[in-house]
Amino acid sequence: MADWNLGVGTLIETNLNGLAVLLDNAKCGWKQLAKAAMDQPRFRCSESELTNCSLQVLNCSGSSGRFLLDMLKERGCTLAFLLQCLRKMEHHEAIEYLTTAVEQIQITVQPQPQHALEGSRVVLSCKGSGPPTLGYQWFKGKEEIPGGSGPNLVVPFLTAVEQGHYICRVNHGERFIFSNWAHVRVIRSGNSSSEASSTFFPTTSGLRIIYQPRQQTLSEGEDLLLRCSAEANPPPQYQWYHNKKPLETAVNSKLKIPGVTTADRGSYYCRVFNLYHEIRSEEVHINIGPSSMTEVWKSDDEDLSTGSTRPPSSFYDLSMGSTRPPSSFYATDKVALLMGNMNYLHHRQLRAPMADVHELTNLLRQLDFKVVSLLDLNWQEMHSAVTEFLLLLHRGVYGLLYFAGHGYENYGNSFMVPIDAPASYTSEHCLWVQGVLHRMQERETGLNVFLLDMCRKRNLNDVTIPRPDARKVTANIVFGYATCVDAEAYEVNKDDLSNGIFISYLKKRLMEDEKVTVMLDRVAEDMGRCRITRGRQALELRSNLSERRALTDKIQSTDCSVTSARNLQWAIAHVLPESRTLEFDCGVKVQLGYAAEFSNIMIIYTRILQQPKDIDHCSAQLSNFSEDLEIDLKHTNQESLEEAGSILFTIDFLPQPEVPKLYTRLKALQRLKKELTFTVCLHYQYSNLEEEVQERQTVSIGKPLVSKLNLHEPTCSSSSSFDFNSSSLPESAMYTQGLGEPSETSTASTSAATSWSYYSTPGETPEVPPSNKVNLPEENLDTDECQPYSATKSLPYAPVDDITFRFSNMQNFHSL
Incomplete structure (x- = not known):
């Protein structure tokens, strides 16, 4: 480095x-x-x-x-x-x-030897660090492999011809370095799996559990969440067991049982396996019910004079292994805005924000936060995103704002730098953190948490000192700075991914059931033991939190109408287009599917559903995207998610069991001004013809994900006037059939109470008809219809025009 x-x-x-x-x-x-x-x-x-x-x-x-x-x-x-x-x-x-x-060229990931069954898919990976735009060349022996010009070499169908030694050349201009040799060997299907295992994987290093499930004590009605993670090649599969019996639908690394009862108590373990190995996790016992709690209390806290039990001063939390007082605090809701800026126009590019935002999103979802995760925002988009985030806040709501990117601090004021900030930027080009805090306090939130993963060096170009209006005296503010005043924040490069030092340690503590400040103090202690950053970076905590509020506190809503309206607001920005099937004249049927990697990054995948026998091969490629969407052609119509530019997403996240043919990754959806349209071009060839034939169909999918919020537009008064503190909502805020159409009882004009700019016309102030009636879409929170929870799963989403819209089906940014 x-x-x-x-x-x-x-x-x-x-x-x-x-x-x-x-x-x-x-x-x-x-x-x-x-x-x-x-x-x-x-x-x-x-x-x-x-x-x-x-x-x-x-x-x-x-x-x-x-x-x-x-x-x-x-x-x-x-x-x-x-x-x-x-x-x-x-x-x-x-x-x-x-x-x-x-920047010196270094190979951070060496290709590993592969021993796979004949006909299977093999992937060799070689990843380098150093100057930008590194080039890759793959060789088999001394012969260059055609098309082997990326960090991953994919052998889709392994045969004896592909067996041999492979090496990768990583280069930049005239400078280059070679990787280690990797031997690819074919295992004939006639060999037994046990023979293959003993021959090629003599030790258990082929499958290793890196995170064991933990013992817990719960009360009826709480949610049980168990996790078991493993490393393996080929990738591991999971099967959970309860009291020695397999749970049919529990086949992910995480097991969630919402609203447990005494029938769910007992022993749990996970069987982890792949083609060559099988291993069992540790068996843990889950205690459920009031009896399990009172037994702990009676030992020391029984009142001998009356024979009754009284609540103890503390009890032992089996899930965390710590003694803590029982919390009496709750949140009316929990929402988080995560922003990561990487690709700056005039400043050094960053690598860590993408992985940091992704990991923090998954953790916060497990804590029942409604999360909006956005990458690479300019000044206008950051301001609009914060405005929309503030509209999700209300009395008693826990609000968390995380920013990873360039930043600075002058005179105690922190500023987040957007990607379009000029070379010599000042406060007018940035987002003022203390200004956001002032606006959050106006919403009477229960907890305000700021996690700022940025540098805090002084900006000599900026001599202004912002003077905010007098803030309310509240004891609910927590600032977690990744580094101290006048210091820099660092990131650690690992393969193609990078993590900031702050998140590397925060993610290990975030789930602890402790007061926020206690949890961050422990993170600071962990960081203090890091040799790399000792003397360079130290977490700084600023807080006036006087109550024992924790990110793990339960949600207890006090106003159903307000909660429904807030859920509606949040959900609008997280709805994917509905999957559809296209039929072409030649008889080929193509399925289009969609997945969300972040709130403003979407993946479109295609696969062939039906192919006539007289057609030898065919593929469906996407082109001619809407003009206002920035498209990187290198990330369109790729055979793997890695080649499409997605290093965090995997095929396992997709809802279809079949493997799609091609992937296209679309980013910066917040800049989409009109409906997203593109052309599906079908390339196919008949068995008796040499020439390729093409057919085209144009597809329009509306405005997916965060593009509905029109973050590229200046925030107008009508889009920020929605007040959850009001006791009633105007009838014109009512929606049916997928959130977009006014109900029959509403007026023709859009209400000023509609907070999202997608439903308001800039510059206009529609009339608000007087009404005290509240008629909002009902949530369907029937847990019987919920699929097993997966912290990193991004689908399914409900389509925006689905009449039976369910918030419980939206797993990417909201915990079930």
Whole structure:
């Protein structure tokens, strides 16, 4: 991993000369670099020094750019500051050259030997780190493999021909490095599985449980959640058992039983297996019912004079292994907004926010948070997203805001930097955290939690000091900063994924049933033991929380109408298009399916449902997407999710058991201004013809996921006037048949109480008819229809035009 804090003098002569060549021009060269370096007094050049730079061109081999670089080197200029100056002057070619020179190519994931059955699918992975846009070349022996130009080499049908030794060449320009050799061996179907296991996997390293289920004590009506995670190749499968009997539908790594009764008490374990191995998790005992709780109390807290039992001062929590007082606090609801900015236009690109937001989303869903997860937002989109988030808050609601990206802090004020912030940004280009807090307090929330995974260095370009209106005195605020004042936050690279240091430790503690500040204190202690960041990054906790409120507190709604309206608001932004089947004239039937990776990233997958016998092969490819949607062609019509750019999603998340043919990943859905349309082009070939035939159909799927909120538009008064504190809702806020059409009793105009900009017209203030009647869609929370819970499962979603809309079916951003 490159150290950008080293001096410019650490660059070799070749790199210094190459960089000087790029700076020897009048339009964007050494003069602009000298001007950019003036931000630091010690790097300021006098008039005579600038004149000396200019005179270098009089020498045959003289270079003004090299002369200036030598001066910066002598004054102790770091590589990081040089890169900052190049970005400020927007010299993109020099930025890429310097990054390539500093970042060394390293292979973080080596391809592993594979021993698989004949006819099976084999994937070899080689992942490198270093300069951006690394190239990959795969070889079998000394022969290059056609099409092997990605980090993953897929052998869809393994035969004796594919058996052999494979190696990958990772390159950037003229620089390259080779991976280790990986031997792929074919196992004939005639061999027994036991023979294959003993031959190729002599130890249990082929299957390893990395997370065991934990013993718990619950009361009737609570939810049971057990987890068992394993590492294996091929991927592991799961089967849960209750009192030695298999649970038919419990075949995921997580088991959730909502509203347990005494019939659910007993022993539980999970059988984990794959093609070669089988292993059992630890067996845990689950206690359920009031008797299990009073038995613990009677030992020390029985009142001898009356023979009655009284609540103890504390009891032992078997699920967490800690002594804690019973909590009497609850939330009227729990909502979270997670924003991760990675791909900055004018600043250093980040890698960790995607994985951090994804992992935090899964954990918060298990705690019954309604989660909105968004990646790569510009200034307008961040402001609109926060406004919509605030509309989900109400008295007693727990609100959590997490941000991962670039940031800074001046005079105690924290600012989150959007991806379109200019090179020399100030507070007017950013989102002010304390301003968001002030607006959250106005909603009378029960708990306000801010988790800021960003740097807190001072911004010398910003001299303004925001002065907010007087805030209410509330004892419910918690700030968890990933680092302390005037320090940076770091991320750890691992394969193609990266995690921030903060989330790496937070995810291990977040589920603990402890007061929020106690939980974060433990995270701080864990981080303090990290050698990598010791002396560089330390979690800082600021809080005035006077009550023992925890993220694990239960939800107890006090107003059904308000809860229904809030659920309606949240659900609108998390509805996927309905899967459909297209029939083509040739007789081929193609299924279109949809999955959500984040609230603003969607995956479209296609598969062939029916294919006439006289057609040899066919594939359905997507093209001609809506003009206002930014499409990366490299992430369309790919044979694997990895090739489509999705390194967090897996086929197991899709609802269909059959493997789709092609995947297309669409991101930045928040910028979609019109309905999403695209063309499905069917390519096929008849057995008696050599020429390929094509058929096309145009598909329109409306505005999926968060695109309905029109975050790209400035927030108008009508879209932010919905007040959950009011005792009644106007009739025009009523919706039927998929949330989009006014009911027959509503007026023709859209109410100002409708909070989502999708249903309001900017600039207009519709009339609100007087009414005290509340008529909102009813939630169907029948647990009998709920599928087994999976913390990372992203489907199914209910379609937006489904009359029998159920919130309980939406597993991606809300716990069942």
